[in-house]
Amino acid sequence: MSAAEDYRKKASTLTYRHQAFINGRFTNAASGETFDNYSPIDGQVLTAIAACDKEDVDRAVKAARTIFEKGTWSEMAPRERKTVMLKFAALIADNADELALLETLDMGKPITFSRQGDMEGVVRTVQWYAEAIDKIYDELAPMGTGAVGMITREPLGVVGAVVPWNFPLLMAAWKFAPALAAGNSVIMKPAEQSPLTCLRVAELASEAGIPDGVFQVLPGFGETAGQALGRHMDVDMIAFTGSTEVGKYFLKYSAETNMKHVSLECGGKSPNIVFADAPDLDAAAQDAGMAVFYNSGQVCVAATRLLVEESVHDEFLEKVKKVGETMQPGDPLDPATMMGTMVDSEQTERVKSYIEIGAKEGATLAYGGKQVRQNTGGYYLEPTIFDGVKNDMRIAREEIFGPVLSTLTFKDPEEALSIANDSIYGLQASVWTRDINKAHKVARKLKAGTVNVNNTDGGDITVPFGGYKQSGIGRDKSLHAYDKYSQLKTTYIELK
Ligand code: NDP
Numbered sequence: 001m002s003a004a005e006d007y008r009k010k011a012s013t014l015t016y017r018h019q020a021f022i023n024g025r026f027t028n029a030a031s032g033e034t035f036d037n038y039s040p041i042d043g044q045v046l047t048a049i050a051a052c053d054k055e056d057v058d059r060a061v062k063a064a065r066t067i068f069e070k071g072t073w074s075e076m077a078p079r080e081r082k083t084v085m086l087k088f089a090a091l092i093a094d095n096a097d098e099l100a101l102l103e104t105l106d107m108g109k110p111i112t113f114s115r116q117g118d119m120e121g122v123v124r125t126v127q128w129y130a131e132a133i134d135k136i137y138d139e140l141a142p143m144g145t146g147a148v149g150m151i152t153r154e155p156l157g158v159v160g161a162v163v164p165w166n167f168p169l170l171m172a173a174w175k176f177a178p179a180l181a182a183g184n185s186v187i188m189k190p191a192e193q194s195p196l197t198c199l200r201v202a203e204l205a206s207e208a209g210i211p212d213g214v215f216q217v218l219p220g221f222g223e224t225a226g227q228a229l230g231r232h233m234d235v236d237m238i239a240f241t242g243s244t245e246v247g248k249y250f251l252k253y254s255a256e257t258n259m260k261h262v263s264l265e266c267g268g269k270s271p272n273i274v275f276a277d278a279p280d281l282d283a284a285a286q287d288a289g290m291a292v293f294y295n296s297g298q299v300c301v302a303a304t305r306l307l308v309e310e311s312v313h314d315e316f317l318e319k320v321k322k323v324g325e326t327m328q329p330g331d332p333l334d335p336a337t338m339m340g341t342m343v344d345s346e347q348t349e350r351v352k353s354y355i356e357i358g359a360k361e362g363a364t365l366a367y368g369g370k371q372v373r374q375n376t377g378g379y380y381l382e383p384t385i386f387d388g389v390k391n392d393m394r395i396a397r398e399e400i401f402g403p404v405l406s407t408l409t410f411k412d413p414e415e416a417l418s419i420a421n422d423s424i425y426g427l428q429a430s431v432w433t434r435d436i437n438k439a440h441k442v443a444r445k446l447k448a449g450t451v452n453v454n455n456t457d458g459g460d461i462t463v464p465f466g467g468y469k470q471s472g473i474g475r476d477k478s479l480h481a482y483d484k485y486s487q488l489k490t491t492y493i494e495l496k
Helices: 003-012 054-070 078-094 096-107 111-135 168-181 196-208 222-231 244-256 281-297 310-326 345-361 413-421 436-445 478-484
Strands: 020-022 025-027 034-038 045-050 139-141 147-155 158-162 185-189 215-217 237-241 261-265 271-274 305-309 364-367 384-387 404-410 428-432 450-453 486-494
Touching: 003 096, 020 054, 020 196, 054 158, 054 185, 054 215, 054 222, 078 096, 078 111, 078 168, 078 196, 096 111, 096 168, 096 196, 111 168, 111 478, 158 168, 158 222, 168 185, 168 196, 168 237, 168 478, 185 222, 196 215, 222 244, 237 244, 244 261, 271 281, 271 413, 281 310, 281 404, 281 428, 305 310, 305 413, 310 364, 310 384, 310 404, 345 364, 345 404, 404 413, 413 436, 428 436, 436 450, 478 486
Parallel strands: 158 185, 158 237, 185 215, 237 261, 271 305, 271 428, 305 404, 384 404, 428 450
Antiparallel strands: 020 025, 020 215, 034 045, 139 147, 147 486, 364 384
């Protein structure tokens, strides 16, 4: 039996959690409504999922608030909370094969990446925040002998987290791990395309000892469940990852209701600047290809604008095309597959429309551009490379969220910087050069939350991640994210 057949056999024995997880139990939506959850691998229905709405949000918020005020989790001794969170991480690790398979079936990414990239990232994230819990100290202000100024961190209360479908469980973990670690009650709203892993993990949270009401999951649509969370008067914070357009809605929801905290991780159009003196053009080309074709380009930080110094443009483009050749879409359940499916038919059509726009705008289609494997019933697009792109074209300005690379050229660092920074986004940027002075100077001038030097995919749970400009507000990962889910209290004691 091939490895892919083996995964198919395992998939046929899986049980899909399909109800909402409220107050420690799986339950139908109050309305009884469901929606079909499709696999983009073959377009087949996996299961019918509870379609939560306002009433379900009310139930979950009530449970979250009750347990928060009771203090069972929010006031638990840090060392005990750490122990529970470490058990939660261990349970996720024990079930990582099943979770990776669910992720691949649900949103079509290659099983190797689900298992290694996503699930290992989830476990590391939960472990890291668990370990941090009893190592974060509060502060005493410098008051002299007449007073004590205590600065203590307190959890915010009820946190709603609305997440997308491109890294369903990993994006969820970047929210729930620090929010839980800080003592909050968390309500997750996974994307309609990919709720399966979050629902399964809710069960594991319960098994680990996270009290009922502290970790809840409400599957459903953005305009119903997502909006109801965003507008709820008793939700203290919304942590969001997704499009810039929807991110702005959450600011509006907050402004029109209770001024809840809002953190936003939104879109990007990351520039990847390759100077002629890059340390290794082959390695740079390999990275440039992976940075836009990985996860079928459905990545907020995808380095979709390739800026190449004129003198090496022809040579470099040939090398990137060769990377495209090695990333042909294949069966996501085959461990050798490097590129899987698009998340659904809507996203496939959206990306195809951008490929048409690029050609109409006058860019040269240098590689790919077609939908393939249609006989499977799934949604597969070739790696696609445009050359001769100008920065005012839509394919250089708008987030396509597919495997489409726009290649531009520049003459000197000043021109590279002016193109790179001419964007409404500022999530991530990369620069390739062996000149340490040039690397530092360019990195400092790039308007992006993360700048990678001689790589395109830097980062670790220890460093903050988030955007400048319309790429977002606030940071995920690192202790800065822990702070985001806390508020500071000053207690001023006069000594008589
Ligand atoms: P969205 O921003 O539309 O969705 C992200 C989350 O927000 C989902 O859970 C979604 O629910 C929810 N949502 C949608 N509309 C509302 C609303 N009116 N009120 C409250 N919540 C809402 O991203 P999509 O998944 O639709 O993808 C569209 C585009 O967004 C992509 O093409 C890409 O450009 C960008 N994107 C960016 C990501 C990033 O990491 N920066 C990640 C994913 C997408 P529902 O499940 O119903 O859609």
